[in-house]
Structures are given as structure tokens and as C-alpha cells.
Amino acid sequence: MQPFEYANPTTVKEAVGLLGNDAAVLAGGTDLISMMKEYLATPSRVVNIKNIKELGGIKNSKNELRIGATVTFDELMDNAEVRKSFPALADAARGVASPQIRNMGTVGGDLCQRPRCWYYRGGFGLLAKDASGKALVPNGENKYHAILGNDGPAYFVSPSSLGPALIALGAKIKLMSSSGAREVTADKFFLTPTSDTMRETDIKPGELLTEVLIPHSNAKNATYEVRQKEALDWPLAAASVVLTMNGNSVSSARVVLGAVAPTPWAATAADKALAGKSITPEVAEQAAKAALADAKPLSQNAYKVQLARVAVKRALLQAAGVKA
Numbered sequence: 001m002q003p004f005e006y007a008n009p010t011t012v013k014e015a016v017g018l019l020g021n022d023a024a025v026l027a028g029g030t031d032l033i034s035m036m037k038e039y040l041a042t043p044s045r046v047v048n049i050k051n052i053k054e055l056g057g058i059k060n061s062k063n064e065l066r067i068g069a070t071v072t073f074d075e076l077m078d079n080a081e082v083r084k085s086f087p088a089l090a091d092a093a094r095g096v097a098s099p100q101i102r103n104m105g106t107v108g109g110d111l112c113q114r115p116r117c118w119y120y121r122g123g124f125g126l127l128a129k130d131a132s133g134k135a136l137v138p139n140g141e142n143k144y145h146a147i148l149g150n151d152g153p154a155y156f157v158s159p160s161s162l163g164p165a166l167i168a169l170g171a172k173i174k175l176m177s178s179s180g181a182r183e184v185t186a187d188k189f190f191l192t193p194t195s196d197t198m199r200e201t202d203i204k205p206g207e208l209l210t211e212v213l214i215p216h217s218n219a220k221n222a223t224y225e226v227r228q229k230e231a232l233d234w235p236l237a238a239a240s241v242v243l244t245m246n247g248n249s250v251s252s253a254r255v256v257l258g259a260v261a262p263t264p265w266a267a268t269a270a271d272k273a274l275a276g277k278s279i280t281p282e283v284a285e286q287a288a289k290a291a292l293a294d295a296k297p298l299s300q301n302a303y304k305v306q307l308a309r310v311a312v313k314r315a316l317l318q319a320a321g322v323k324a
Contacts, residue, residue, distance in 0.1 A: 001036050005045040012054055012210060016178050018047045021205045025049055027070050028104040031113040040114075040121065055108075055210055058082065067212040069108030076107065086214060088165040088240045088319075091223035096161055098232040108209045110162050111173065111189070112201055115262075116234060117145070117156035125196040127153045143300040144236070147308070149261035150296060154192050157259050158200065163190060164240040164258040165223050167266065171214045177207045186212075190263035200262070219244045222319035225258070226307045235259045237304055239267075239291075239311035241319050248278045255291055255316075260308050267291035270312060279320035281313070288312035 009015040019025070024043035026032055027050060035041040049055055050070060059066040060081045067076070076082055076093040083090045096102050114120070119128035119136055128136045137145055137155035145155045166173075166186040173189050175182050189202050203209065221242040225235040238258035244251050253274040257265040270291035277283050288309040295305045317324055 002039065002042045004036075004043055007045060007047045008051060009047065009049070010051055010053075012052060012176055012208065015047055015049055015052060016176055016206065016208050018045065019177075019206045019208060020045075023047055025108075025112075025208060027106040027109045028072070028101075029109075030101055030105045031109060035114065038121065038123075040123070049208070063216060065214045065216065067107055067214070069106060069209050069211055071107045073102035073105050073107075073110075077102070085216065086165070086169060086221065088168060088221035088223045088242065089162065089214075091318075092161045092165045092225070092238075092240065095223070095225045095227075095235065095238070097227075097230060101232070107162060107212060110160050111166075111212075112203065112209060113159050115156035115200065116159045120156060126156075126193055126198070127196055128155065129153075138298055141300065142298040143303075144234075145298055145301055146261050147292075147295045147297045147301055147304045148257070148265050149192060149263065150298065153194060154262040155298070156262055158190060158261065158263050159234070160190070160258070160264065161235075161238075163264040164238060164256040165221075166212060166214070167264050168240040168242040168254045168256040169214050169219075169221065170217075170242075170254075171212055173209060174211045174213065175203060175207045176210045177204065181210075183213075187264075187266065192262045217244065220319040220321075222315045224311045224315035224318060226311050237308040237311045239308065239315040241312070241315045243274070243279070243316070243319050250274045250277055250279065253287075255287065255312060257291065257308055257312070260295075260304060267312070269293055274316075279316055279322050281317065281322070281324050284313040284316040284322075285309075287316060 023045040073093045171186040223240040225238040255267040255270040270287040273287045273290040
């Protein structure tokens with residue numbers, strides 16, 4: 001590991017004053033430490049934010065739920081208001097099957113973690129190219145890569161467990177820098193890089209993610225993930241859904257897919273397919289097919305299309321309380 005300076009601020013103001021182009025934020029450390037060991041991240045300064053009290057806690061108000069950046073997955077799962085009003089978020093947190101990661105991993109860390117693409121983790125760059133500049137993924141080992149939004153140059157899938165649920169729930173993400181605070185909607189927070197120097201999130205140099213704000217609504221919501229095994233594993237496909245109901249009919253829907261594209265993928269075709277209909281297994285299956293209608297699987301990952309359809313269908317039925 002490359003030597004680095006360690007900073008331990010106790011306030012947000014102090015923390016943002018320590019950030020810069022070559023500084024890294026340390027919260028749970030479940031991603032950063034391993035990247036530093038592999039020399040994929042070589043910050044000259046590491047800023048520990050775990051001791052900043054204002055970044056913690058879950059606070060419920062009349063209009064929204066505020067979740068601090070250092071809230072852990074365990075805290076998220078155990079919170080009564082999250083379980084009651086935002087089961088899609090609780091479902092996503094529960095999907096992280098490792099007790100150790102749930103205990104250490106944070107909301108902010110989940111949203112800011114880097115891709116799990118084995119080409120990137122193997123040192124071939126974010127866009128996975130060889131020395132001549134040719135993309136390695138399309139004709140290489142790509143069974144875990146994107147089936148949507150993969151026209152190039154990015155083929156990795158977004159690693160965030162919470163991102164799809166937060167987008168579907170209409171959340172906002174608050175960022176702080178020395179020049180002040182700004183908010184970005186969750187659907188604009190995730191980006192698809194077009195170069196190796198870009199990041200996958202809309203965090204500018206010197207900014208710190210401080211909290212997530214979720215508006216209250218009476219919408220039904222759920223997340224369903226498909227994994228190869230129930231133990232510690234990354235999902236092969238996931239779906240978060242939010243249904244605003246008018247009696248037994250859907251007045252509006254939001255379906256967001258995870259683990260299938262470089263960003264959490266808004267399946268607007270599925271939203272349209274659900275409008276004005278009652279949720280039944282048949283309607284859920286039609287919406288699932290619409291969600292994946294534009295999928296473009298690579299040479300080894302066509303199986304993910306069906307898995308993503310299953311995730312959408314089961315998330316819809318789960319949210320609506322309908323048995324398959």
C-alpha cells in the first residue's frame with residue numbers, strides 16, 4: 001500500500017477542508033482499503049469521516065426521511081420507519097448477505113463504491129482496454145457485465161445495492177464542499193463514464209456525500225434481487241419498484257433495474273406498461289418483458305435477460321402483495 005496522510009476530522013466543515021483531487025474518503029472502508037492494497041487507489045490523504053456525528057443517524061420528519069451518509073446497512077435494516085415506509089430500501093440492504101459488511105458498510109460508501117468489473121480490478125482501466133485501445137469486454141469474459149446501456153465504451157455494471165431503490169423512491173442526495181451544499185436527484189447522481197479519468201457518480205473534487213433525503217408517499221414499493229447463491233455474493237440482476245395506486249389500479253409506476261447496466265437503469269417501458277392496470281402475475285410478466293425489450297446481451301451474458309425479467313416480476317408482485 002502506498003504511504004498516505006491520515007486525517008480524522010470531527011465536523012463536516014473540517015472534513016471538506018481536507019478534501020481535494022488526491023484525497024479519499026474513508027467510512028466503512030469495505031471497498032477503499034482493498035483498492036488501496038491493490039494500488040487501484042493511491043490517495044496521498046485519507047479522510048476518516050466515521051467520527052463526524054452529523055453524518056450519522058436516521059431522522060424522520062413530516063415530509064421526508066433523512067439518512068446520514070455513515071448509516072450502516074444494519075442500521076438501515078433495523079430502522080422501523082425504513083421497514084414500514086420504504087421496504088424497497090430495507091430489502092436492498094438485507095440483500096447484502098455478509099453480516100460483517102452490513103455492520104461496516106455505509107449508505108454513502110455503497111453509493112460511491114467503484115465498479116466490481118474484474119478487468120477494472122485487474123488493472124486494465126475503468127473502460128477495460130488493451131494496450132492498443134481495443135475494448136476487452138465484448139469478446140472477452142463478460143458473463144457478469146452489462147446487458148443494457150452497453151453500446152460502449154463502458155460495459156461494467158453499477159455495484160450500488162441501494163441506488164435502484166433510491167432512484168425509484170425519488171430520493172435526493174446532498175453533497176457538501178467548501179463552497180457550500182448542493183442536492184442532486186438520485187437518478188442524476190449515477191453517470192456512465194466515457195473515459196478512464198471520469199467517475200461513475202456526480203461527485204466533484206472536494207465534495208463529500210453527507211445525506212440522503214427520501215420524500216414520504218403512500219406508494220407501495222419493493223426490491224427483489226437474483227443471486228447465484230444466498231451467501232455473500234453480488235446480484236446477477238435486481239429490480240426496485242414503486243407503485244402509486246388508485247384503488248386496485250396503478251396510477252403511476254417506477255421500475256429501476258440493478259446489476260444490468262453501468263448505472264441503475266430506469267425501465268420506462270415497464271412504467272408505461274403498468275399504468276392504469278391492476279397488478280396480476282400476467283401484468284407483472286408483461287411489464288418485465290417490456291423492461292428488458294431493449295437488452296443487448298454480450299457473448300456470455302444472455303442469461304441475465306431472463307433473470308432481470310424475473311426480478312421485475314417478483315418485485316412487482318411483492319410490492320403489490322400479490323401471490324405468483
